[in-house]
Amino acid sequence: MxxxxxxxxxxxxxxxxRSFVFRGPGEVGxxxxxxxxxxxxxxxxxxxxxxxxxxxxxxxxxxxxxxxxVTLGHEAVGTVHALxxxxxxxxxxxxxxxxxxxxxxxxxxxxxxxxxxxxGRMLGGAKFTxxxxxxxxxxFLVNNAQANLAPIPDALSDxxxxxxxxxxxxxxxAAEHAELDFGHTVAIFAQGxxxxxxxxxCGLRGAGLIxxxxxxxxxxxxxxxxxxxxxxxxxRCDPVARILELTDGQGVDAAIEAxxxxxxxxxxxxxxxxxxxxxxxxxxxxxSEPLTIPLEAFGYGMSDKQVYGGLNRGGRERLRRIFxxxxxxxxxxxxxxxxxFGFDEIERAFSMMAERADGIIKPLIHFG
Numbered sequence: 080m081x082x083x084x085x086x087x088x089x090x091x092x093x094x095x096x097r098s099f100v101f102r103g104p105g106e107v108g109x110x111x112x113x114x115x116x117x118x119x120x121x122x123x124x125x126x127x128x129x130x131x132x133x134x135x136x137x138x139x140x141x142x143x144x145x146x147x148x149v150t151l152g153h154e155a156v157g158t159v160h161a162l163x164x165x166x167x168x169x170x171x172x173x174x175x176x177x178x179x180x181x182x183x184x185x186x187x188x189x190x191x192x193x194x195x196x197x198x199g200r201m202l203g204g205a206k207f208t209x210x211x212x213x214x215x216x217x218x219f220l221v222n223n224a225q226a227n228l229a230p231i232p233d234a235l236s237d238x239x240x241x242x243x244x245x246x247x248x249x250x251x252x253a254a255e256h257a258e259l260d261f262g263h264t265v266a267i268f269a270q271g272x273x274x275x276x277x278x279x280x281c282g283l284r285g286a287g288l289i290x291x292x293x294x295x296x297x298x299x300x301x302x303x304x305x306x307x308x309x310x311x312x313x314x315r316c317d318p319v320a321r322i323l324e325l326t327d328g329q330g331v332d333a334a335i336e337a338x339x340x341x342x343x344x345x346x347x348x349x350x351x352x353x354x355x356x357x358x359x360x361x362x363x364x365x366x367s368e369p370l371t372i373p374l375e376a377f378g379y380g381m382s383d384k385q386v387y388g389g390l391n392r393g394g395r396e397r398l399r400r401i402f403x404x405x406x407x408x409x410x411x412x413x414x415x416x417x418x419x420f421g422f423d424e425i426e427r428a429f430s431m432m433a434e435r436a437d438g439i440i441k442p443l444i445h446f447g
Contacts, residue, residue, distance in 0.1 A: 122224035152215025180393030250276020257333035262287035274337035282306035
């Protein structure tokens with residue numbers, strides 16, 4: 080373990096920072112807040128780069144209940160500014176990343192391998208913004224830092240490391256839950272950043288045929304770049320019929336829902352063969368319409384199809400494994416970054432994400 084550099088007073092008394100916050104439904108802004116102070120097991124990170132996530136947009140629209148004034152964001156990297164007295168193996172000044180999900184890794188659910196459901200709360204590991212301030216701020220606090228902070232290898236840029244905090248980790252969960260063997264077939268509905276990450280993950284797990292469903296030309300091009308063998312444009316054909324045609328009428332071994340709509344949810348069940356898996360990482364909280372199961376496609380409950388819902392699992396070890404893939408050239412997700420901004424332009428970046436303006440996929444936010 081790296082020795083911990085003890086700093087008794089690493090913050091400025093009464094110091095403040097700028098934070099991008101949720102003011103109320105549909106309203107955001109930048110405000111001054113006190114620089115956080117770490118508890119014994121925590122760390123405070125000085126932010127160097129961050130990204131805006133579609134989940135932040137969902138939150139501001141009211142789909143995820145949070146308190147007014149809470150700081151948004153859960154994708155950020157930086158350098159260690161202050162450490163709690165019990166934190167070991169991390170030093171002040173070290174470049175680090177924290178996952179968008181920061182479980183305690185001590186409760187029953189974490190110890191059962193369900194770290195994203197930390198504390199027995201639905202998605203309880205997703206603490207940023209939902210339970211505590213997020214990290215679209217000049218400084219941010221990381222709970223249980225020894226388990227949740229990972230040093231960024233010298234070979235990786237902050238830009239690359241950011242993708243490990245949420246997009247790649249979440250997309251890879253989708254591929255993991257698809258339980259692919261070498262040569263298996265998989266269909267991935269939607270090629271936003273999570274869907275593209277799922278496409279990468281399915282390739283890494285040995286899929287023999289990767290079918291991406293996407294209509295936007297720029298995203299379709301990225302899907303091919305990241306390993307999709309076929310891209311189906313759902314505005315030009317029935318994607319279910321086309322996927323069945325591509326698989327000789329059998330359907331795919333696994334289907335991934337990466338958008339969060341009733342239509343794509345039903346489509347994943349319709350294209351999955353008996354005995355296959357449906358892996359859901361799309362967020363379904365913005366559509367009031369309930370999800371339904373097409374009974375014939377589900378074999379009236381007896382088709383041996385399995386349905387998984389998953390989220391970024393968090394933790395230092397998962398970050399390290401994703402870093403390793405990037406260090407050795409197996410993954411370079413940075414082509415998903417379509418726009419770059421300074422922190423003083425954060426409101427514009429968020430507005431573009433909310434409006435899906437100018438073909439935006441992921442905006443990179445530079446601090447300092």
